[in-house]
Amino acid sequence: MRFPRNTRVIVLICALIGSAGFAEEARVAHFVGIVLNDAADDAQTRVAGVLQDRIRQRGDTQVEFTQAGMKGVDLQVYLGRMDAGSRIARLCAEHEVSLPGRGGPAPEGFAIKTVIEAGVPSVIAVGADNRGLLYAVGELLRRMRYAAHGVVLGDLDVQSAPDYRFRGSSANQGGTMMEATGARPWSAEQWQHYAMDLALSGANCFYAGGAAFDFVKSFDLMVETGCRPNELSGFPKEWKATEFGNWVCPSIPEAHEALMARWRSEMPKRSAYDVLRFFAGDPGGCRCERCMPWGKTFVHLCEEVAAIWLEHNPDGVVLIANQDLTNAGDQAIFDYCTEQPRTWLYGIAYGPGSNALSDYFRSELREDLFVYPGGGAVNRYLAETLNQLPKEQRIVHYSDITHWISAQYMVENPDPYIRALYGRRTFHVRPQAFYRIFHEIMPFSEGDIIYSEGYHDEFHQYLWNRLLWDSQRSLDDITLEYCRYHFGEAAAALMRDALYQIESALETPFPTNPGVDRYYDLVKQAGDQIPAHLMQDNHRWRLCMQKAALDCYFQRKVRIALSQEERAVAAARAGFASGDVDAAIAQVKAILSEPLETGEMKALREEALRLSQETDAIFGIRNIGCAALDKPFRSLFKLSRRLSAAEEARSPGEKRAALEKLAAYESNPRMSPLMDH
Numbered sequence: 153m154r155f156p157r158n159t160r161v162i163v164l165i166c167a168l169i170g171s172a173g174f175a176e177e178a179r180v181a182h183f184v185g186i187v188l189n190d191a192a193d194d195a196q197t198r199v200a201g202v203l204q205d206r207i208r209q210r211g212d213t214q215v216e217f218t219q220a221g222m223k224g225v226d227l228q229v230y231l232g233r234m235d236a237g238s239r240i241a242r243l244c245a246e247h248e249v250s251l252p253g254r255g256g257p258a259p260e261g262f263a264i265k266t267v268i269e270a271g272v273p274s275v276i277a278v279g280a281d282n283r284g285l286l287y288a289v290g291e292l293l294r295r296m297r298y299a300a301h302g303v304v305l306g307d308l309d310v311q312s313a314p315d316y317r318f319r320g321s322s323a324n325q326g327g328t329m330m331e332a333t334g335a336r337p338w339s340a341e342q343w344q345h346y347a348m349d350l351a352l353s354g355a356n357c358f359y360a361g362g363a364a365f366d367f368v369k370s371f372d373l374m375v376e377t378g379c380r381p382n383e384l385s386g387f388p389k390e391w392k393a394t395e396f397g398n399w400v401c402p403s404i405p406e407a408h409e410a411l412m413a414r415w416r417s418e419m420p421k422r423s424a425y426d427v428l429r430f431f432a433g434d435p436g437g438c439r440c441e442r443c444m445p446w447g448k449t450f451v452h453l454c455e456e457v458a459a460i461w462l463e464h465n466p467d468g469v470v471l472i473a474n475q476d477l478t479n480a481g482d483q484a485i486f487d488y489c490t491e492q493p494r495t496w497l498y499g500i501a502y503g504p505g506s507n508a509l510s511d512y513f514r515s516e517l518r519e520d521l522f523v524y525p526g527g528g529a530v531n532r533y534l535a536e537t538l539n540q541l542p543k544e545q546r547i548v549h550y551s552d553i554t555h556w557i558s559a560q561y562m563v564e565n566p567d568p569y570i571r572a573l574y575g576r577r578t579f580h581v582r583p584q585a586f587y588r589i590f591h592e593i594m595p596f597s598e599g600d601i602i603y604s605e606g607y608h609d610e611f612h613q614y615l616w617n618r619l620l621w622d623s624q625r626s627l628d629d630i631t632l633e634y635c636r637y638h639f640g641e642a643a644a645a646l647m648r649d650a651l652y653q654i655e656s657a658l659e660t661p662f663p664t665n666p667g668v669d670r671y672y673d674l675v676k677q678a679g680d681q682i683p684a685h686l687m688q689d690n691h692r693w694r695l696c697m698q699k700a701a702l703d704c705y706f707q708r709k710v711r712i713a714l715s716q717e718e719r720a721v722a723a724a725r726a727g728f729a730s731g732d733v734d735a736a737i738a739q740v741k742a743i744l745s746e747p748l749e750t751g752e753m754k755a756l757r758e759e760a761l762r763l764s765q766e767t768d769a770i771f772g773i774r775n776i777g778c779a780a781l782d783k784p785f786r787s788l789f790k791l792s793r794r795l796s797a798a799e800e801a802r803s804p805g806e807k808r809a810a811l812e813k814l815a816a817y818e819s820n821p822r823m824s825p826l827m828d829h
Contacts, residue, residue, distance in 0.1 A: 326606020
């Protein structure tokens, strides 16, 4: 068995059956005591509260924390930073627990070890810093197994620290998704819960403002703020940039002066943010003659605005996202960076529209790089970017892991029915594709602060965070870890297979795909294996089951519609050939009048809508496919229009001509198979 290179695991047994050492004591712990350092500060106390709440949420387990220790506990967790002279430091010395790192503890690292302390089964969980302590709690929560009235933990001896400096996530319900699905908005507590999900999986940087900002910073995590440097409100129309929106042309002196005034007022309010990221486009910018190449105008404008921010936050990290630029615009940024040291700029945020080998948000490509394409379109331009930049500047990804079509890393051959039914913002899973993409792009960078448009990409964010922490882990290892934690040991393998099945369906012809029923069966079987205490509020399983019911419903509906189309056209052609026009029209009408929904399909519809109500009630999420349940098929709509023309024809000649049009109908493969309402 090969273990991740940055993690030392001596023994790991997390099952109800124990083995030697600590595992002999492994039993259901009904009472868990969390013991903090004797001088624990607010940060350590908050992390202890997270551990307490998360264990309580997964079963009827008594969990308390104190600085003095407790009697009568079944499992004692000693939790804290490695502060000199602290209780944790003394226990670590006594039980030979050390933090990972060469020449000193690695930032954000942690160590966990199970021991017998004062005759009580115990866990020492120590962090190199506040973040490390939080990540120790995340690891401990994932290693535990949750019974109805307690937890089980086997032997552990783990040291771990992250592979990448920037591990950015987005706790984001998605405004567009919420509007499209009719889901209720999250409460502040639900946002915090998801943000903590992401942090516990390894994230260290978030998008947040207001109370959300305060929550994230209370755990010593980083917060990103974005800026489109030529954005302004309420300006004269002659200042208008070429792009649609609140953008001004910075080459107009008065507009430039107004922009600087705006940022001098605004940037002090953002002084507590850790990362400032500038966006060249998507949307934003100005492509007039005076501003072109926009990359050159953009980077100089960023320098001016960044100088204002850095006055108030000299340790801040500044990134520029080179989106939607021409080749000359990109080269202007590279030339700017190499002309002289640019100490204000940490590096390039490489995101949607940054890749000059992809036409997504690019008006022209670097044709010369296709001659010897190296690793291919996914990472060839990353190599070129890194080659062009001086060593002082780095790449930090701004990856779109939220869309599956019309996206930075889109599915190459999307099934047209899946595309039409669900759109680009929908619950989907692409574990194998994103695992491959991660390993193709990450060697060029110092991390990723991802882009998200809603909770539908929750698994992707988990996968990204776990890989950013330890890039050497296998996909199966991470996926099973996710499934064990959220669905329980017995259901984990079934849910893993179900997640893989979702991905394969994105490019498999939908009407004939046997994987649709297989996915439904896998999720249904997994649901039977999830214990009641984990199923009660399990929105993740319900979201998967909702998708399964929708896919089964839609597949059956598509098959009926295709059959109706085929039979109606065949009847029209036969009638036209035989000359029995009236009989053919009547037969076509009978076929097109057949219902598109069977009794089985009605049950699937009801199941999907019930689950949609449940996921909304539990966590404010619905599958957008529920809004497509009654979408009409384009072919049947057009055939019905031609049938009406045949029925309304006044003369035998007109009727025959109308029937001929019915007989000549062919679907346009370039058109969506469904119609908007």
